[in-house]
Amino acid sequence: MMKKIDVLIQVLVIILVGGEVICENELVSVVIIFRHGARTIIQPYPTDPYKNESLWPVGFGQLTNEGKMQHFKLGQYFRERYGDFLPKKYTEKQVYVRSTDVDRTLMSAAANLAGLFPPEGAQVWDKDIPWQPIPIHTEPELEDAFLASKKPCAKYDILYNNMINSEEMKKLNFENKDLYEYLNKHSGENIKDFDAMGYLYNNLFIENYMNFTLPEWTKEVFPDKMKPLSDFSFALPCYKRELARFKTGPFFYDLLKYFSKVKHRENVTDDYIKLKIFSGHDTTLANLLESLGIFEYHSPPFRSTLIFELYQNKSSDSDLNHFVKIFYKNTTSEPNKMVLKGCDFDCDFEIFQKLLEPLSMSLYEWDRECKVSLFSTVTENRENLVIATSLLIIVICFIAVLIKFIYIKNKKDRTVYLRLPDDEEQV
Incomplete structure (x- = not known):
């Protein structure tokens, strides 16, 4: 009997302590x-x-x-x-x-x-x-x-475009090129990346969810081939x-x-x-x-x-x-x-x-950082910097050639129409 009472007391203590912790x-x-x-x-x-x-x-x-x-x-x-x-x-x-x-x-x-x-x-x-x-x-x-x-955030757009055009993403898109072409052919959409494919998958998912009969061509790709890529697009x-x-x-x-x-x-x-x-x-x-x-x-x-x-x-x-x-x-x-x-x-x-x-x-910080200058826009990565620098050099060279051409032309014009000192006397 005493053992039963001891066990009961221990259970009550556990319950009370547990309640206290909660x-x-x-x-x-x-x-x-x-x-x-x-x-x-x-x-x-x-x-x-x-x-x-x-x-x-x-x-x-x-x-x-x-x-x-x-x-x-x-x-x-x-x-x-x-x-x-x-x-x-x-x-x-x-x-x-x-x-x-x-x-x-x-x-x-x-x-x-x-x-x-x-x-x-x-x-x-x-x-x-x-x-x-x-x-x-x-x-x-x-x-x-x-x-x-x-x-709209210009800074984010730059960062996102850089990421989408990275070698990692290009490789993933290339690996799914055949799937994109198949979807383009049958859906009429222009699908060339995860994002566009995700929108199409979402449409098919909802139509299936609402008990619409999907077209025959979808059986080849929906949901198994499309779902992993659509899921990844959310990241x-x-x-x-x-x-x-x-x-x-x-x-x-x-x-x-x-x-x-x-x-x-x-x-x-x-x-x-x-x-x-x-x-x-x-x-x-x-x-x-x-x-x-x-x-x-x-x-x-x-x-x-x-x-x-x-x-x-x-x-x-x-x-x-x-x-x-x-x-x-x-x-x-x-x-x-x-x-x-x-x-x-x-x-x-x-x-x-x-x-x-x-x-x-x-x-406030978001607004400030989103506003980027032209220089920061083109210098976000090395490729853009090289392109911008090349264009700048071309523009400078073009302006230099143009200035030289105008200078030579003006000099030539002055030579042709220069009046001699005794012109009036000869007339």
Whole structure:
């Protein structure tokens, strides 16, 4: 009997200690970035048998009813996951939402919020409509360097073109030349690189996803031969660290600044933004994952989600005061744990900050570095420098010859029309 009591006491101690440890790690902030839900194709390829928009449930590039439901359920998942952390009622003091300026991402954010914050109490404005409007912030795509990453940047374009025209990429494209030619012949597209092939693969994927019968010619290449190249294309925008700074630097700068502000807040009882939600695209997630060095090449599926959680360890004998956990939820019911190189899964915030600082850049820095001079444009690599130097020498030589020609011509003209001293007397 005594042995049974001892065992029971040990079990209770383990439970109590375990509970104490859990209580010591307090979640203080969450940042969520997700891809929109299921959509139609953005633009059909030239020989596409489904190029007639009337064949689709909604217009090209628009969110389908399935996509709306995907995000409504994802919002419910967030409500369940963060039920003890988030307020039951929506409040602008604790929640901030931003989307790219695209219909499908704005609608996905709205559907997600409907599942996350159904109206409660005084927030019910119509008993027959279990929904409430919640602000979603956005910015025109061509002005957005923060989330859409579509704002023009001359410096990035130079770096990207150099990378695409590198020997490594030329070799990879040459190795897939036969595949490109096959796709060109049957699709009518002009495919000569991974990016163009990725767009075609995406169209075929969505048409197959929506139960359209694909053309016979696709059986030779879809999905097996096209998928690995399409997956790789998602890594290209941030394939090099210098590229990643321009694509994701402003986002990581904001993330670090936000977490630091939460970490150093003076009065922990005050309202503060606990949750930030960003609605984007497959490229948004791929760029962030690749920049962090944790991207396994793939096309981030509909409603896939990247999560950053900031915790505070209140244990007095712990050196780990604040730490970050990263999760990636794709098609699995529960998100996968992601570990940065150089850190543990429970990544100490100071280490997390040091790992991300080389990537991060403010919007002011982004604007300044994106503006490049003509000289820096042509001197980004040795090949451009040689070409520029050669052209400059040619121009200088041409100007020198032109000046010499004009000088000789003028001298000759003066000689022909020079009046002799006694001309007047002879006349």
